[in-house]
Amino acid sequence: MSASTLTAGPAVTTAGPAPVPSAPRRSRRRGRALIIGFLAPALLVYVTFVLLPVALAAVYSFFNWNGLSALDRFIGFDNYARALGDPVFQGAIVHNLAIVGLSLVIQGPIAIGVALLLNRPLRGRTVIRVLIFVPYVLSEVIAGLAWKLLLQPQGPFDGLIAALGLGEVRQLWLADQSVVFWTLFFVLCWKYLGFAIILFLAGLQNVPDELSEAAQIDGASWWQTQRHITIPLLAPTIRIWAFLSIIGSLQQFDMVWILTGGGPVNATTTMATYMVQFGFQRSQLGYGSAVAVILFVVSLIFALLYQRFVLRRDFGASLTRGVG
Amino acid sequence: MTALSTPARRRIDGSLPFVYFVALIAVAVTIVPVLYVVIGGFRSTAQINADPSGFPDPWILTNYGTVLGSATFWQQVLSSSIVAIATTAGVVILGVLAAFVIARYQFRGREAIFSLFTAGLLFPLSVAIVPLFVMLKSMGLLNTLAGVAIPQIAFDLPTTIIILVPFLRAIPAELEDAAMIDGASRFGFFWRILLPLSGAGLITVGVLAFVKSWNAYLLPLLVLGSPKTATLPLGVQYFSTAYSQDTAAVLAFTSLAMLPALIFFTIAQRRIVGGLTGAVKG
Numbered sequence: 001m002s003a004s005t006l007t008a009g010p011a012v013t014t015a016g017p018a019p020v021p022s023a024p025r026r027s028r029r030r031g032r033a034l035i036i037g038f039l040a041p042a043l044l045v046y047v048t049f050v051l052l053p054v055a056l057a058a059v060y061s062f063f064n065w066n067g068l069s070a071l072d073r074f075i076g077f078d079n080y081a082r083a084l085g086d087p088v089f090q091g092a093i094v095h096n097l098a099i100v101g102l103s104l105v106i107q108g109p110i111a112i113g114v115a116l117l118l119n120r121p122l123r124g125r126t127v128i129r130v131l132i133f134v135p136y137v138l139s140e141v142i143a144g145l146a147w148k149l150l151l152q153p154q155g156p157f158d159g160l161i162a163a164l165g166l167g168e169v170r171q172l173w174l175a176d177q178s179v180v181f182w183t184l185f186f187v188l189c190w191k192y193l194g195f196a197i198i199l200f201l202a203g204l205q206n207v208p209d210e211l212s213e214a215a216q217i218d219g220a221s222w223w224q225t226q227r228h229i230t231i232p233l234l235a236p237t238i239r240i241w242a243f244l245s246i247i248g249s250l251q252q253f254d255m256v257w258i259l260t261g262g263g264p265v266n267a268t269t270t271m272a273t274y275m276v277q278f279g280f281q282r283s284q285l286g287y288g289s290a291v292a293v294i295l296f297v298v299s300l301i302f303a304l305l306y307q308r309f310v311l312r313r314d315f316g317a318s319l320t321r322g323v324g
Numbered sequence: 325m326t327a328l329s330t331p332a333r334r335r336i337d338g339s340l341p342f343v344y345f346v347a348l349i350a351v352a353v354t355i356v357p358v359l360y361v362v363i364g365g366f367r368s369t370a371q372i373n374a375d376p377s378g379f380p381d382p383w384i385l386t387n388y389g390t391v392l393g394s395a396t397f398w399q400q401v402l403s404s405s406i407v408a409i410a411t412t413a414g415v416v417i418l419g420v421l422a423a424f425v426i427a428r429y430q431f432r433g434r435e436a437i438f439s440l441f442t443a444g445l446l447f448p449l450s451v452a453i454v455p456l457f458v459m460l461k462s463m464g465l466l467n468t469l470a471g472v473a474i475p476q477i478a479f480d481l482p483t484t485i486i487i488l489v490p491f492l493r494a495i496p497a498e499l500e501d502a503a504m505i506d507g508a509s510r511f512g513f514f515w516r517i518l519l520p521l522s523g524a525g526l527i528t529v530g531v532l533a534f535v536k537s538w539n540a541y542l543l544p545l546l547v548l549g550s551p552k553t554a555t556l557p558l559g560v561q562y563f564s565t566a567y568s569q570d571t572a573a574v575l576a577f578t579s580l581a582m583l584p585a586l587i588f589f590t591i592a593q594r595r596i597v598g599g600l601t602g603a604v605k606g
Contacts, residue, residue, distance in 0.1 A: 034510055035425050039437065042422035042481055045414075046444065049456065049478035054447050056455035067454070114350055117343050130590050131351045134358055137589045138582050139539030141557040145564055145578060146361045149571070152376075156360055159377035190354065202528050206494065222339060236490060244445070244483070251448040254541055272450050285454055292451040299446040307442070 054296070061290035066283045079290030089291070092262075092269040093298070099185065099249040099270075100302075104242060107189055111196030112238065116226050118197075119204045129201070136194030144258030147187050148174070177267040180260060184268050188255060192248070196241055203237030204230070239310055246306065250299045271295040358582070365576030372571050387576035396551060397577070400559040401584065403548070404538055407472050407555060411537040414477035416530045419484035420492075420522070424514055426485065427492035428500070438489065444482030449475070449542055457546055471547045472555070476537050484529040491525035492518065531592045538585045556581045 061080070064073040083089050118129055135143060150157045151173040158170050173183040207230055215225045231238075253272035256262060262269035262277065269277075272295060279288020364372060365387050366380040391397050426438050449456075456475055465471030495518060503513045519526075544555045551562045560581045564574045 038421040038425045042418040045478045046481050049475045053452035053455035128347045131355050135354050137585050139557040141541050156377035247445050
């Protein structure tokens with residue numbers, strides 16, 4: 001697994017080396033020392049504390065291991081076969097994919113819209129922005145515990161919708177198998193829209209005001225300006241956000257764990273909660289590691305496709321932008 | 325509003341009520357649950373049990389007072405602060421050095437290294453947590469704050485580098501040429517021109533790393549173990565388990581636990597948004 005991890009890099013980058021800009025020859029050697037000196041610390045920490053443990057997890061996945069005995073009961077791919085044949089794990093994959101799709105379709109447009117609206121002179125803009133970012137700043141533990149209290153039967157949330165005249169809509173938000181996934185997704189939206197908005201607002205800072213002002217002077221409406229100038233210039237940020245969102249959705253753990261624990265009756269199990277359930281709670285470290293590797297492979301497939309078809313445009317474009 | 329030039333102002337005015345309406349909805353949805361937790365801390369558990377969604381009557385300060393008077397709470401604030409500051413400093417320094425080289429140098433293996441870091445996004449901590457725990461144990465880093473901070477730096481590097489590389493690359497090559505012509509070294513360009521110009525990007529990744537560390541759950545749980553050395557999110561969980569019958573006390577503890585991150589973020593977000601525009605245009 002570690003080998004494929006390491007070789008995944010070059011396979012992705014079909015863009016090829018860009019022409020080397022003509023740097024003064026005398027600075028070449030010092031340039032090389034600087035490259036190594038600047039890259040080495042980050043690489044060392046990253047390889048030691050990220051890649052190495054991941055590689056070891058891949059090794060564990062081929063063993064029947066409880067974490068205490070010696071690592072000597074090699075069972076090949078049995079752990080993988082067991083996971084992929086388990087309906088609960090298949091359900092977990094479906095839940096992850098649903099969160100991926102729903103996040104892109106629902107969170108993306110909302111976050112872009114809010115960012116565009118707030119990126120203009122507005123009374124109380126700073127306060128509004130700070131308040132909208134609040135959920136993102138809260139820890140999953142705190143947000144999860146708070147929503148658990150809010151959503152309990154006859155709790156404040158039920159009181160609120162009753163006050164709005166929607167009393168019949170009331171559900172057992174966290175206990176009804178057919179509802180709980182949507183409850184979870186709602187809380188995830190509440191939690192993560194702020195992150196998207198942070199990124200988009202930062203990206204909008206790089207969109208020059210002059211272009212929008214010129215368009216407005218030429219008679220473009222606000223929406224035309226956004227549609228044809230601001231959003232296209234924001235596209236690299238949007239693509240990065242979508243990437244982060246997809247990967248985050250595939251790896252979703254904390255909120256599910258605190259809010260529902262994957263239940264009721266596995267209605268909200270994700271790949272990561274399934275892994276922790278078996279790997280830690282049931283001390284099946286080998287089996288849990290196999291699930292972790294599957295999680296990784298699914299994420300990898302998404303990431304490679306995304307890089308191949310979407311992100312590469314940014315890399316290619318920005319290489320030629322240099323002299324522009 | 326008065327700062328706006330007339331043509332722009334005329335165009336924007338018509339949509340303003342709608343903008344404020346959307347902003348109001350968004351703010352209400354995000355802030356009401358938080359307010360509920362904060363205000364609930366001023367009620368007694370008896371009040372909450374009688375009416376979960378009411379206001380405090382009367383307002384009670386003892387819940388907050390008890391938490392603020394507890395040494396354990398302050399110990400947890402200190403642990404969280406140390407870990408978050410160390411993680412932020414580490415990831416920003418290592419990240420900007422690596423991102424600078426990846427963004428602005430041509431060398432063999434550059435794309436491979438960038439892809440290697442990008443691939444790191446695929447590894448959630450949970451994938452690596454078992455071997456990581458074994459490693460930290462053998463390094464003697466269990467029950468130390470460094471045992472939390474160092475792996476966090478490692479796992480934050482991918483996001484940091486992915487955000488910083490386009491940022492650093494967007495700084496015009498003309499600036500570099502000009503600096504070279506004026507006699508600046510490569511390092512001089514990095515230190516005197518690129519770093520100041522990339523302030524907004526650095527603050528963005530720094531804030532992301534800080535908030536992530538402040539909120540981290542799984543790693544501190546395994547590395548730090550006991551309530552004495554715990555960080556705040558762990559502390560909230562310990563507290564809510566220990567005092568599960570006392571909802572009001574749990575709400576008060578929860579409110580105080582979220583406060584430091586909110587204050588930090590409120591201060592930092594101005595600089596995020598203000599950041600690069602001032603630096604580049606000024």
